[in-house]
Amino acid sequence: MPELPEVEVVKRSLEKNIINLIIKKVIINTNKLRYKIEKKKIKKIITKKILSIKRRSKYLIINLENKKSILVHLGMTGKFFIMNNDNKTKKTSFYYELNQGDEKHNHIIFHLSKNTKLIYNDVRKFGFIKIILTKDLLENSHLKLLGPEPFSKKFNLIYFKKYIIRKKRKIKDILMDQNFVSGLGNIYVNEILFFSKINPKKSVEKLKSGEILRIIKFTKKILLNSIRKGGSSIKDFNDGLGKKGVFQQEFKVYSREGKKCHRKNCSELIKKFNISNRSTFYCQRCQK
Numbered sequence: 001m002p003e004l005p006e007v008e009v010v011k012r013s014l015e016k017n018i019i020n021l022i023i024k025k026v027i028i029n030t031n032k033l034r035y036k037i038e039k040k041k042i043k044k045i046i047t048k049k050i051l052s053i054k055r056r057s058k059y060l061i062i063n064l065e066n067k068k069s070i071l072v073h074l075g076m077t078g079k080f081f082i083m084n085n086d087n088k089t090k091k092t093s094f095y096y097e098l099n100q101g102d103e104k105h106n107h108i109i110f111h112l113s114k115n116t117k118l119i120y121n122d123v124r125k126f127g128f129i130k131i132i133l134t135k136d137l138l139e140n141s142h143l144k145l146l147g148p149e150p151f152s153k154k155f156n157l158i159y160f161k162k163y164i165i166r167k168k169r170k171i172k173d174i175l176m177d178q179n180f181v182s183g184l185g186n187i188y189v190n191e192i193l194f195f196s197k198i199n200p201k202k203s204v205e206k207l208k209s210g211e212i213l214r215i216i217k218f219t220k221k222i223l224l225n226s227i228r229k230g231g232s233s234i235k236d237f238n239d240g241l242g243k244k245g246v247f248q249q250e251f252k253v254y255s256r257e258g259k260k261c262h263r264k265n266c267s268e269l270i271k272k273f274n275i276s277n278r279s280t281f282y283c284q285r286c287q288k
């Protein structure tokens with residue numbers, strides 16, 4: 001499932017490939033993703049130029065010249081492919097491979113100027129594409145309640161402390177709460193707590209300032225690191241159909257149940273349990 005770094009890399013790939021192109025035609029091969037595709041609204045974006053690409057949390061926003069925006073969520077398996085003049089399919093991020101037979105899940109194809117196609121592919125169809133007025137973005141129901149971006153200055157010690165006052169929730173639950181901080185998903189929250197040496201079950205009322213500062217620091221650091229690694233492999237996404245992307249995401253704790261802790265001088269085995277039905281991995285010796 002794409003998390004914030006994966007979506008940020010999609011955004012950067014799209015910026016490199018489709019800015020200033022004009023939407024010539026849109027082919028819709030499905031009538032329903034997570035929400036119904038509004039064909040009438042899609043008709044109205046034809047002949048319009050793509051001005052900019054933004055990301056908010058795990059949402060992509062493609063701003064068009066007619067004061068309209070395309071709001072995209074990739075859901076569980078959403079992918080954008082780019083096809084240029086050379087007719088080769090190219091990936092836009094590092095979290096998936098190009099596979100033969102993927103074409104049957106090409107649900108929406110934007111034909112753009114310069115012989116470019118932007119293809120939305122989604123095996124499980126939990127993603128969505130909506131056309132909305134750019135001026136309504138801030139009030140959009142998907143976006144308006146989102147907490148600060150992890151990289152923003154607003155995500156700081158004062159904000160953190162204020163938010164958790166009188167709360168007794170587990171730290172892992174709070175970090176996954178999109179109203180608290182937006183864009184963090186299960187994988188990166190596991191990693192952040194491992195680096196911060198905090199037990200995922202720890203109640204937020206017991207967190208000391210130093211621990212909160214560690215969580216904030218590693219949130220930014222781990223996400224940035226993933227974006228940087230994924231971003232630096234953008235050129236490798238340009239592989240033709242069937243070739244694997246070069247970048248493989250490495251995790252220190254996520255999905256490592258029963259394996260030795262990665263921390264120096266620790267030989268503890270990583271344990272797995274569930275918090276709010278989500279897989280949680282931690283080292284009971286390092287994470288207090």
Ligand SMILES: [Zn+2]
Binds near residue numbers: 261262267
């Ligand atoms: Zn350990």
